[in-house]
Amino acid sequence: xKKLNERQKAINLSRSRKQIRLRSRRNKEYNRxxxxxxxxxxxxxxxxxxxxxxxxxxxxxxxxxTLKFFKDVIDVFRKCxxxxxxxxxxxxxxxxxxxxxxxxxxxxRNVKRxxxxxxxxxxxxxxxxxxxxxxxxxxxxxxxxxxxxxxYDNNLLRDTVQIKSGNTAKSSLxxxxxDFIHRVSSKTRNDTKRIYGMINELMTNTxxxxxxxxGNIMLNFWYIYIENMENSIKFIFLDxxxxxxxxxxxxxVEKLKSMLINTEASYITSAFRGEFRSETRRKYRGxxxxxxxxxxxxxxxxxxxxxxxxxxxxxxxxxxxxxxKLAETLSGTIFSWEITK
Numbered sequence: 001x002k003k004l005n006e007r008q009k010a011i012n013l014s015r016s017r018k019q020i021r022l023r024s025r026r027n028k029e030y031n032r033x034x035x036x037x038x039x040x041x042x043x044x045x046x047x048x049x050x051x052x053x054x055x056x057x058x059x060x061x062x063x064x065x066t067l068k069f070f071k072d073v074i075d076v077f078r079k080c081x082x083x084x085x086x087x088x089x090x091x092x093x094x095x096x097x098x099x100x101x102x103x104x105x106x107x108x109r110n111v112k113r114x115x116x117x118x119x120x121x122x123x124x125x126x127x128x129x130x131x132x133x134x135x136x137x138x139x140x141x142x143x144x145x146x147x148x149x150x151x152y153d154n155n156l157l158r159d160t161v162q163i164k165s166g167n168t169a170k171s172s173l174x175x176x177x178x179d180f181i182h183r184v185s186s187k188t189r190n191d192t193k194r195i196y197g198m199i200n201e202l203m204t205n206t207x208x209x210x211x212x213x214x215g216n217i218m219l220n221f222w223y224i225y226i227e228n229m230e231n232s233i234k235f236i237f238l239d240x241x242x243x244x245x246x247x248x249x250x251x252x253v254e255k256l257k258s259m260l261i262n263t264e265a266s267y268i269t270s271a272f273r274g275e276f277r278s279e280t281r282r283k284y285r286g287x288x289x290x291x292x293x294x295x296x297x298x299x300x301x302x303x304x305x306x307x308x309x310x311x312x313x314x315x316x317x318x319x320x321x322x323x324x325k326l327a328e329t330l331s332g333t334i335f336s337w338e339i340t341k
Contacts, residue, residue, distance in 0.1 A: 048085040049076040057090075058097035059334055060305055063312060066100055067328035070107065074217060074331075077111055080119045088123030096131040098138050099334050102163060102223045102238045105143045106332070109165075110218040110240050138225065139163040159184065159228035167221050169203040177226055184228040185341035194300045195339065199224065199237070201288040202335065206239050216242045217331055232302070232338040240332040244268050244289075244308040265311030265323035272315055301337045308333035 051072050056062040076086055108114065108121045126132055139162025161180050164173055177199060178192040206222040223238040245264040248271055274290035295301045296315050306313045312324035
């Protein structure tokens with residue numbers, strides 16, 4: 001090999017540096033044109049939206065204001081780009097209910113866009129001590145990865161079954177719930193047979209209706225919470241599926257009527273009465289809600305309340321139903337009921 005002199009070495013070094021500069025310039029051009037996501041990462045990774053919760057946050061007690069808050073959250077999720085951030089401001093919340101906590105968890109864990117766009121969700125704690133207690137005993141912190149240093153902490157778990165979730169029926173969990181009922185009340189195993197069947201049916205409905213996408217913003221999951229009250233045991237159940245009004249099969253007259261007036265509460269009533277078949281059109285489907293209403297008629301359960309879509313329905317005995325039209329839509333269905341101890 002011919003040995004290079006100093007001048008030739010300098011020329012070769014200069015050529016190498018020039019080639020490196022050209023290659024670096026080409027790489028930058030390639031990244032700008034072929035990979036715009038890299039640019040979005042840098043410009044939007046620090047993007048943060050803040051949504052402020054109402055002072056009284058409850059789907060069942062302050063429906064319209066709470067649903068408006070959740071609508072704002074969903075609108076913000078739609079605005080978020082890749083790796084955007086959403087901050088939940090709970091600082092001013094004074095009254096907080098388990099049903100609304102459930103829905104916050106469902107929004108964070110089950111909204112499809114949150115998963116697809118890797119949206120980060122953060123929040124602060126309420127200043128109100130009672131609201132902090134509700135947040136603590138609900139099991140909320142089992143579903144979030146980080147906890148603020150000033151989070152309220154006390155021993156409130158003995159009289160609750162903290163929020164549990166799943167996307168299939170879990171007979172073992174239903175069995176644990178029945179054991180909890182036996183422990184805190186005078187109910188026998190025979191007394192809890194109907195409750196076992198009711199909870200199992202609600203869990204199964206989430207799975208059975210998973211076939212119907214219909215533009216639902218959330219994945220089909222269920223959430224359940226049970227609390228031992230002074231004179232009763234309270235149950236909260238959330239199904240994040242398409243909701244009762246969207247899963248009943250409507251005929252042409254009903255579809256025309258639904259475009260003229262809001263009938264979603266009446267659809268819930270009709271489903272309890274067994275007047276609609278399920279969207280599956282199978283004879284054995286659509287029996288769950290009539291069987292649940294039978295528990296109301298026989299006084300097995302009390303204070304049943306249901307919110308789904310824009311409908312709020314409270315079933316009573318003797319085929320009587322209170323119906324209410326809501327200003328905003330709940331994506332999914334909330335059930336709340338009690339049993340006496």
